Amino acid sequence: MKRLWWIFFLMIWPVLAVIVSLLTPQLQWGFPLSGQSDSPLGGEIDHLFYLILIITGVVFVGTHIALGYVIWTASNRPGDRRAWYTHGNHKLEMTWTIIPGLILLFLAFYQMRTWAEFRMEEAYPEAAKQNIVAEVNARQFEWRIRYPAPGKELQRKPQLDDMYGVNELHVPAGSPVTIHLRTIDVQHSFFLPTMRIKQDAVPGLVIPVWFEASEPGEYPLVCAELCGWGHYKMGAKVVAHPPEEFDEFMKKMHQAQFNDGFAAE
Amino acid sequence: MTSETPAHPDHSTDETHSHQAHGHRQSFITKYIFSTDHKVIGIQFLFTTIFLLLIGGAFALAIRWQLAFPNTQMPFVNKAFFEASGGQITPEFYTMLFTMHGTVMVFLVIIPILAGAFGNFLIPLMIGAPDMAFPKLNMMSYWFMWPAVACFGLSLFYEGGPAAGWTSYPILAALYDAAPGSGFAQTLWLMGITFVGVSSMMGSVNYMTTIINMRSPGMTFFRMPLTIWAMFITAILQAFALPVLTAAGLMLIADREFGTCFFVPAGITVNDAEPTVGGGQPLLWQHLFWFYSHPAVYIMLLPAMGMISDMLSCMCRKPIFGYRPMIYSMSAIAGLGFIVWGHHMFISGMNPALGMTFMVATIMIALPSAIKVFNWIGTIWGGHIEFNTVTLNSIAFVSMFIVGGLSGIFMAAVPVDIYIHDTYFIVAHFHYILFGATLFGIFACIQFWYPKMFGRMMSEPLGKLHFVLTFIGMNGTFFPMHMLGIAGMPRRYANPYLHEYLEHLLPLNQFMTYSAILMGAAQILLLINVFGSLIWGKKAPRNPWNSNGLEWVAPSPPPHGNFEEIPLVYRGPYEYSSPERTDQDYWPQTEHEIVSSSSTTTA
Incomplete structure (x- = not known):
């Protein structure tokens, strides 16, 4: 028994x-x-x-x-029967x-x-190579995002007409997009759990990361590399817009951020 | 050392040392504290690591408390530790907790209990040597653990404690401003690591020399028990991997204290401090750290594998299945172990092409591990087992190791690792290896060699009860971690439920915490059994398990010098149930072909 x-x-x-x-x-x-x-x-x-x-x-x-x-x-095995004597096979x-x-x-x-x-x-999808939407710059404990002005390309150095955001990354849905991942202090990790994407941000490196949100909507973005006491608080979101509305949205954002009373050139 | 210090055995094996086994007296201090006897040192290591195991376990329970009941008052200890924060665990305290849990368990418990306690105790006994090759070095190896314990202990009292995780990645660990825990505590932590490294290094040099030079006559390499093979391979791993960690640790100390820039790139602004200068690279630390710490994973496992092989063979009354394949697979694990460190860094930003080579090497390391599992199953096959504590813990080792090994394949596969890296899936994996496999192996070892260490048997009913509760608690705690990982819960979060997509995991975490509390409480039984049996244990005969190994030829406990006469070895250690022997089902290594069994058998 x-x-x-x-x-x-x-x-x-x-x-x-x-x-x-x-x-x-x-x-x-x-x-x-x-x-x-x-x-x-x-x-x-x-x-x-x-x-x-x-x-x-x-x-x-x-x-x-x-x-x-x-x-x-x-x-x-009955008590009187010995174990099988073998050294292997x-x-x-x-x-x-x-x-x-x-x-x-x-x-x-x-x-x-x-x-x-x-x-x-070399193996990135073509669209991802061309569609560089933003630079994501991580710091303790938030995600700073820099977009190029509508119709322009993202430059390595910040430009006068760049747009900025915090903890909300806006991308078009339905096509691969690339972000440039950086950090200004310690290591962080750009983790999109629902899209199964993760990439560490390393001080001194600019790392391209591409992903594609299939549907418009909001997706969680969290940090997955220990970055200090507030590591758990680095929650943010990726907002995927319907592709036809994305350009419009970026233009509006540009207007909102540069609405300083001077007329546009 | 007083004038009573005996001349050390001179370490040629062709001379008898029987006179040394008796007749010299030592003061209490030289005998039990600054002892050069490998058995005393082994027992010192054992007691120290059991004590530290409890501390590491207490850290773990605090972590589990926070994950199940975030920001609520801890029971019992809230007044003592957390008064300033209203009885709650603060996030910075939480980072310190998991840092120190990992540090204590890896560097102060698992590595020293395997190599330090059992390696020290068993190597000379199992190869028929009177002591280690360098007894004083051996003593120093134990005493170098204490500065490490002191450094780690002291670091807890600095603001924040060390809080960069047990891996201490720079920049977080390199700059004082990076976090509350990156102050002087981090330097102390690095010094602690250096001391532990020195301690292990002295041990490993000693083990290699002893195993190569001090085997008794007839003990050829392929007659050595697998325990000794495992210890030998582990010692080689340590000798080659440890210098890298020590160097990296010193470089990081230099970065922190002397203004070098090995790991710190230029232009980093941490916490609004001045931008850094210099052109270091934080990935360098990860490469150096994992170049040690991946082989260290095998340092934490191989000795347990070896000892489990010996115990299973004895408990099944059957020769080990595939003795040589076992040795070759351990060597393959050790060899491959040196070229797989990059699998900790798949998404760290290193050259992605390296991901592919490291993936192939890592997946292939599952092969020798699989061979070992098949051979253990083959060893039980057709055996004659009885369910005692040793058998149960050994079978649990095999079963848990299968889980831990298989879950390793998920993270070895780079694309899947993109998702599960730094989630609880990883935590589940290595706890199945380090707790499920290694610690169950250690429980079996304690029960098995206790009679040789102290001359008394441990209690079987207590041991079985401890096993049942630990087994239930262990699986209840760690199996659900796989699910948490797949659900995307990252490691090292003081409060994961801030994030909407993790909220529904709270009940599962609470279940795991209850299991962990059960598992922690079960260790009280282990303590009662280990320390109580010193007093109440039944007196042990020389060879209580009817085992073949040389250690069972010596008295229990063996005197200084171990053997009454130098044992001569006639065969391998696994001759159980040999048809050539009709009187008994085991055939000690020291017994010549024709011998009347009555002279050496014990009841």
Whole structure:
């Protein structure tokens, strides 16, 4: 009886783990908000995540069935029967080296395209390369955003007619956009949980980050790299506008920020 | 050292030292405090690290309290610690808490309990040596831990405490103005790391020398128990990786105190201070830090893997399955461990092309880990087990290691890591490795070698109860962290519920905190068992587990000098249930082919 109880105790937990994992989407403990990614690249990342989840899930269940089985037989051996005297099995060793090795290699190479798309400049979508909307400059504990004047390109150095905002990044929806990520003090990390985007901001570097909001709406932007005591407060949002309204919106912002009583030239 | 100090055993193995095993007296101080005996040093390490484990655990409980009941009064301790903030944990105090939790657990508990406590105690005993190669160096390795403890302890009393995380990334850790916790406390923290490094370094040199030079006759490399192999590989890892961390630490101290600019680029304005000058690069720290700290992950795991192999084999009465593949896979883990540090930096802003190479290396490190798991399962297969505390903790080790290993693949895959990096998924992963695997391994080790250390058995019922409660509490605390990570909850947030998309995770966090409290409370049983058994434990025979290893040939506890006579080794340590032996199901390494079993068996 005691033996059964221990096997039950050791083996009930993988069962519970699988049940809880399967229930996770229903309980809303999974991917944030709708559970769907709000950007196409995020969709690819979700796909890779689920692929790994399935492979590791099968391995998890398989190894635990094997573990449960060997524990069951090893604890049920009659007292007078000795353990099986073996030092191993060469064929088995080769099998469980080569097969997992191939699976792992496949996994590694299967990931590369998505990574290149996100981070290798040659593989960026064309639209992302052309559509540089803003510079995001992080500081303790806020996001400062600098937009070029409507119709102009973002310059490395601040221009007289640049527009500024704090904690609200306005972008057009439905097409890839690039921001230039900087920080004026410590490291921060530009994290869009619903779009599955994350990139550290490093002092002294300007890092291009592209993303695409599929639908107009507001998306959370938080900091994911420890930046001091107020790290948790660096909440902000990305506001995606319908593409046809975006230019209009930027023009209005420009008017509002430069409405200083002088006539425009 | 008084005049009573005995001549140290001279360290050639071909001479008997039996006279040293008896007959010299030492004062209390040389025997128990400034001892050069590896067993006493090991026990000193064990008690110190158990004490520090409780402190690190207390930090963890405070963190869990804040995440479950943000900004409410802590029970019991609010008056003592948090009076100034109305009994609440402030965000700056919270950053200090998780910094010190990580620091204490990694540098002062896990590394020293494996290499310091068990490495010290077991290496000479298991290879049949009278002591370590450099006993005084060994003593210093223990005593260098205390300056580190002092530095870390002192740093808590400076404003903010060290608060840049256990990884201490500059700029945050480099400039005094960067945060309340970046003051002198951070310099003290770096000095503490340096002292810990010196301590481990002295240990690792000693372990390597001892294992290479002081094996007893017949103990060839491929007759060594896997524990010794693991300790050997760990020592090599430490010897090559640690200097890098020490150098990086000194560079950061120089940046902070002497105005150098290794890690600080020009033109940074922190907290409205003067812009910085100089042209450093903060990513350099991350490279140097992880060049040590990734191998350190294996320093925190490999010894436990080795010891689990020995315990499982003994508890299953069966030879280890695939002895050589186990050694080769440990070596592969160690070798690959040196070229995967970049997986901590996928989104740090380093050259993205490096992401690909580091990804392939990292994913491939899952292979030797998988081989080890299969071999452990193979070891239990067809064995003859009995469920005692050692077996249960060892099986828990294997099971938890499977989870921790598999979750590692998610973050090794760069695209997925873009999302889960710096979320609770990472926290879940490394707690499954460090708590789930290593700490369960340590619980098993304590139970298994306790009779050899103190000559008494630990209580089985208490040990089992401790195991059950810890196992439930551990999974209840850490399994849901995977979900938090997937839900996008970042690490190191003093109050994640400020953000709308995380609000609904509060009940889950509360459940985890209750589990953590259960797990913390269960450790009281461990304390009762470890310290109570010193007094009430049943007297242990020489070889209570009917094990083959050399350490069980020595008396329990072994005297100074360990063995009555130099043990001669005739075979590997895993000859259990050999059909050639009909009288008993084990075959100690020291017993020659034809021997009447009655002379050495113990009841």
